[in-house]
Amino acid sequence: MEDETRYLHSRCQLLHQDEEMINELIHTGIFISFRRNIWKWFTLDKNHPNTQLYYQSETSRREEQKRHITLYKYRLIIHPFSLHNFYWEIFMFFTYIYMLVVYALDDMHIFRRAFSINVFKLIGDSIFLLDVIHFFFQGYYSTEKSKTVLLQKHIIEHYLKTYFLVDLIAISPSIAIICDWLEYIDGENSPIFLLVSIFGIVRLLRIPRWLNVIDLFKSYKDYPHHIFKAAKIIFIYVVCLFVSYTAMIILFNNIYAVKHTHLSFSAKRYLVATMIIMLAAVGSSEHLDTYIYTVEVIIVFTIAAFVLQMYLYANIFRMWNIFFIARNKIFNHFLEIQHYLQSQGIPIALRNRVTNFIDFKFQIRCYDEEDINYLVSHVLRQRVMLHLARKHLGNCRLIQNLPDRILFKLVAKFNSEIYLPNDFIIAPDSRNKHHNIYFIYFGRVAVYDSKGSEICHLEDGESFGEEDALCRYINIGSVVAVSACELFRLRIKDLFNILEDFPDLKDTIITEARERQLRLSEA
Template sequence: MSRVSRLLKNNHACTLPEKDTTGLPKLPPNATWGSKVFRHIRKLFILNPNHFKCKSLFRNKSAVMEERKRHATSRYFYVIHPLSRFNMFLEATFFITWAYAIVCGMLTIWLGGFLIIQIYVIFPIRVLLILLFFNVGYIDKKTKQIVIESRKIIVKYLKTYFVFDIFSCYVLDIFTDIWIAVTGKFPLESQEIWHEVMLIIRMAASCVRINTLLNFFNNTLSGLNCNKTMRILLVYLMRTYIYVHIFALLLFLIPFFLHSKNWPPSSWLHQANINVESTDPFVIYLEALILSICYFFGVAYKYDITLLNEQMVLVLVSFIGRLYTLYLLADVLRVFGIAGVSESMYERNMYVLNQYMTDKDLPSKLQARMLKYFEFKFQRRYFKEKEIINTLSDTLRTELFLFSARKLIQKVDILKRLPNATVGAIIASMKSETYSPRDVILKLGWETNEIYFISTGTVAVLNKHGVELCHLEDGDEFGISCLVAREQIHTIVAVETTEVFIIGKNQLIEFLGPYPDLLNRFIRTAKQKLSSMKDLEAAASRETVDLLSELQRGNILETRSKKMVAY
């Protein structure tokens, strides 16, 4: 079996020297341990290529590495990247501390143990998180761009959640202590009422962050490789529990504040025989939680609610419960791609593809490759591109082609130097092809008159012995040997899912005809690249010499040279 065949059969195992893809400056061999530790810490701050969001934000590994390098070499290198390992840790910590504050922290009105943990453990962690959020980048939801500029990060946080995060902590307690130290009295006449007011403010401020908490919970589960169905189920359960938990607290706290532990006979607390002084706090909480769940989902309970303030709370609980049920149904439809037209068409075509592969009894590896190709090609959306393009005017069509291939234009030298009209005509004349990993795009000896430009992806260049010479990435071209010979002199294999634009040699030369300097420049550059490939091939041939024969000749084990000694 040839080396090319083995490459196609197995996963791509790169034989080229490994490159440092962090974008960080290399350390000298005699670097101190402090420099090494600092470098490892910086690695935690930059983009993690294995982050689950990379697949949706970047089309290939090259784009991921480019973003990583952009962050590492920018003036904002100290900013925590939103797709970094450290930010994943911050999100998990945020979820734990804010969930504790919402669930357990609200019970501190009668459970002193929770109050101690809240003040001495959770509070310092939350303050530290608030400070770190001024240095964490974010993803712009409209443009899908990653923002790492410090000023934008600070302004965004100040305009959104900073005030709520501050008030959800025990900041008011600190101000209260300062007020007492200055004036010698409480802000309100009753110390108990003031503590109750501060509790309500903390509750309201913490609830503002419920969606953020659930998003971070979902991200944490995704980082732990939890499957989609289980992840959605756990997030919905967490959301539902938080809502009924808040209403359970309201069902207890409103009578507690209004009647100060002396429940009227018509109160549900009196009917449940609840006494704050003697009843177990967890029993009180469970009774309130059951009552909240029943009215939230429209189920009757054993208590006869006749008190006006309790009736108003339960009406609110029932109303929001109905709205939440409708929201839950709509969100499930949205998540599973049934609500949107393009998403439903995509799901329907995916279903047809799966049925086709099952009917043909295709092997699992081939099925996985076809599914990956389909997902890359349509990006979870399905539409008839040709019909849309045919309805556009020539001007709009040209602008669309220029925008679609903007990354290619930025990286291909000749396209950057041509007028927009000519570039648009060239792009319109190209055909786009997508190749799955391990697909042979060109093979040594094939006759072709087409030149390939890589839009996104990576390909490997192999010589006649199947030895890997180099990788070509976004903006590189191959197939250029057709300019000097009839047959291809290298084999080109896709390393990852790769999209290329293809144009005929004669057609490209015709477009470049009015620009002879650019045409000569392109041909000259192509010959230089082919010459570089020959140098790489010669180096690879020297490395594949039989080591055993070299050992027998004594060419490898040679006498050690004497070190020069300075006297």
């Protein structure tokens, strides 16, 4: 039985993948179990939410693990799709919230002694300093190259060009606090110290990272997408509320400091509490102050809070419409379109073509693509598009052998176009002058030569235009839709940009296009 199993694996030329790649690579030396557990924590893991998106097959995951473990120059690098990185991102998410609360408490003057709140700030910024160091040893996935970058030189260069300066400025308040403790500067009277103390607010530029952690956690736990969509909206609302509140307190303190007006501790607490209520309710409250600058600040932030609440209500209303609008409105939409066409005096033949177009596109189901994209996650959208491309365009010679990572990019560049019977897709005079490649998603088209003679009919899953676009050879005179059809149009410029890092695939596609051109010429 063992010999038969070995023969089957030899016959299909596949590796026996029952054992994990880490166990195969780490099998000698001391502390084998300990070393394996360490590498499992820091290398690519199939349980990471993004692993299934970028490394869908078991073979690709094993090859990536092998590349990470065996190459010495990657030994100190943490894989971006490792469990360590996943849990680190979650930990940093709560650290961001922790610092947001600390800054809010500082502005509320709950701590009478500045030393106490500064200790909390120093603890948070120490963690952020570790996060900065962590980024120098954390790989990243390059969507341009469709691979994970693990070379430290490129990692450092990428981080320096993106968020390094933001992260460095964000921890500068703790540096100023240490300088104050060491008596290098006078924290109470130094204007530079007061200015640097608010630099931590620049962490708001890292909100995309916070939202990405929410998406990762949703994918990891497989929770409904609309619940997390609502959670993200509320999260953005709360963060903006905190920021508005912090900015208000800073302005108020500066106003009173400049005007040399003393404000007691109890009065500050009352003022802060009233401001929070005002921002939350977006309404009027008790009379705060007759000072004109104070009133102006209150008016500005009341308007800002009103806009913020409108954003919250608009998103809630949009989700409500998507989930709860009755389907009988579909027929009302079609009826409104028919009445509009009739009122505009559109000829019956043209009205029928518009009706046929709507029937073909929506299939008696009226929908809003923006609403669907709003609710569906980015990962699911990519999987749906990849499935449609593989299912309906799998027989197309141009893309049938392309790996998923490249097909993802091509699908993202597709432009959907619908044609009714007898519509010109490529007119006789245009000769595909824009150099586009067309993929037939559904329907049938007729191809004519420059003399007007019919060459062939093409159906679902086939393509045309690549000979003219890739070989710069005018072989097609025109293309006409025989039935109602939906096509995917791809610009040759986009194709070459995607294949720029894959010269072998580019040469293969051009070779196949030339072979097809010769066959059409001989026919």
